[in-house]
Amino acid sequence: MNDFRDELAKRDLGDTFRRLIASTGPISLAHFMGESNQRYYADKRPIGGQGGDFITAPEVSQMFGELIGLWMADMWIRAGRTEPVHYVELGPGKGTLAGDALRAMKRYGLVPKVHLVETSRRMRDAQIKAVPEAVYHHDLSRIPTAGPILLVANEFLDALPVRQLVMTEEGWREVMVDVDPSGAFVEVPGRQHMDSAVPEARRDAPPGTVIETSPASATIMFEVAGRLKEQDGAALFIDYGYADGRSGSTIQAVSGHKKVGIFDAPGEVDLSAHVDFAQMEQIALSRGARVLGTVTQGQWLGALGIAQRADALAEFAPQHREALMRAKERLTAPDQMGELFKVLGLVAPGWPDGPGFARE
Numbered sequence: 001m002n003d004f005r006d007e008l009a010k011r012d013l014g015d016t017f018r019r020l021i022a023s024t025g026p027i028s029l030a031h032f033m034g035e036s037n038q039r040y041y042a043d044k045r046p047i048g049g050q051g052g053d054f055i056t057a058p059e060v061s062q063m064f065g066e067l068i069g070l071w072m073a074d075m076w077i078r079a080g081r082t083e084p085v086h087y088v089e090l091g092p093g094k095g096t097l098a099g100d101a102l103r104a105m106k107r108y109g110l111v112p113k114v115h116l117v118e119t120s121r122r123m124r125d126a127q128i129k130a131v132p133e134a135v136y137h138h139d140l141s142r143i144p145t146a147g148p149i150l151l152v153a154n155e156f157l158d159a160l161p162v163r164q165l166v167m168t169e170e171g172w173r174e175v176m177v178d179v180d181p182s183g184a185f186v187e188v189p190g191r192q193h194m195d196s197a198v199p200e201a202r203r204d205a206p207p208g209t210v211i212e213t214s215p216a217s218a219t220i221m222f223e224v225a226g227r228l229k230e231q232d233g234a235a236l237f238i239d240y241g242y243a244d245g246r247s248g249s250t251i252q253a254v255s256g257h258k259k260v261g262i263f264d265a266p267g268e269v270d271l272s273a274h275v276d277f278a279q280m281e282q283i284a285l286s287r288g289a290r291v292l293g294t295v296t297q298g299q300w301l302g303a304l305g306i307a308q309r310a311d312a313l314a315e316f317a318p319q320h321r322e323a324l325m326r327a328k329e330r331l332t333a334p335d336q337m338g339e340l341f342k343v344l345g346l347v348a349p350g351w352p353d354g355p356g357f358a359r360e
């Protein structure tokens with residue numbers, strides 16, 4: 001079985017797509033993105049400064065994971081310290097956030113069971129070093145249903161495949177991927193009528209208008225919100241995206257910290273899309289979870305006291321003061337990660353408000 005998988009993994013994904021398209025016709029953009037990212041996370045070492053493709057907040061500074069851990073401990077304590085309690089992380093990357101968050105929680109007497117949801121075997125190998133006590137899951141369905149969950153997902157939803165619909169002269173169509181005579185991938189409108197997939201209020205749009213949705217993210221929100229309602233707990237989704245509904249394509253590709261074309265090298269580069277937080281909130285509400293709100297990462301980390309935390313760490317290790325201040329800036333400044341990145345907070349109906357989400 002493994003030999004077979006390894007053999008498959010060696011094949012060029014672009015060639016696999018070309019053969020598929022030649023025999024059955026264009027594939028959907030969602031199919032292209034889903035398979036490309038599955039291959040990418042299975043084969044590559046995406047996260048890191050040198051040699052990586054992108055850097056994420058937990059890799060910038062331990063303060064990020066620690067403040068998330070403190071937020072969770074505070075919620076759990078005020079909600080009544082129910083046991084058993086489960087720390088759940090979706091797409092944990094190198095396991096850094098989990099390690100930092102769990103260490104911070106422990107200081108407050110919170111020692112949860114640890115569940116990591118990760119599909120990439122290669123990523124699991126890295127995570128198990130940071131969090132040896134973790135239990136792995138392929139998806140959310142096998143997470144225990146007794147006891148509250150404290151769930152976090154950082155830069156996870158953006159990696160899930162998006163579907164795009166485009167308005168053409170003939171009406172709404174799904175965006176598909178075809179191959180041109182030179183062998184390059186190109187976007188083409190699908191043949192099937194898709195008008196009924198577009199909300200009535202948005203149907204009358206000029207040709208070229210694109211609506212992007214993420215059915216996979218919607219499914220995750222549906223499941224997480226349902227669990228908060230049923231078994232209590234709190235959840236944080238952190239990602240880049242927009243808090244107000246917007247239309248247009250946001251899919252992008254990154255390699256070696258630079259933007260590249262989304263069709264350049266399937267499975268070799270990171271594909272991601274902005275998260276539509278307004279839609280995520282609606283889904284969570286519809287399932288009976290309480291939405292604390294969506295705020296910028298800068299505002300959230302500021303409210304949780306990142307400045308004081310940086311000062312305290314610098315006091316303890318003066319030789320790192322400059323690096324700590326730079327990391328704080330990187331995480332919170334509006335022209336860095338502070339504004340584009342958002343934090344969505346959800347809690348069970350009976351749970352208290354969480355710090356950082358006060359509406360102005």
Ligand code: SAH
Pocket residue numbers: 037041047056057058059090091092093094097117118119120123138153154155156159160
């Ligand atoms: N949260 C980490 C990593 C972000 S990268 C950080 O902040 O550093 C995205 C992560 O999600 C990777 O670990 C990747 O392997 C995982 N992933 C991508 N698609 C997934 C899926 N469908 N199910 C579970 N994990 C997935």
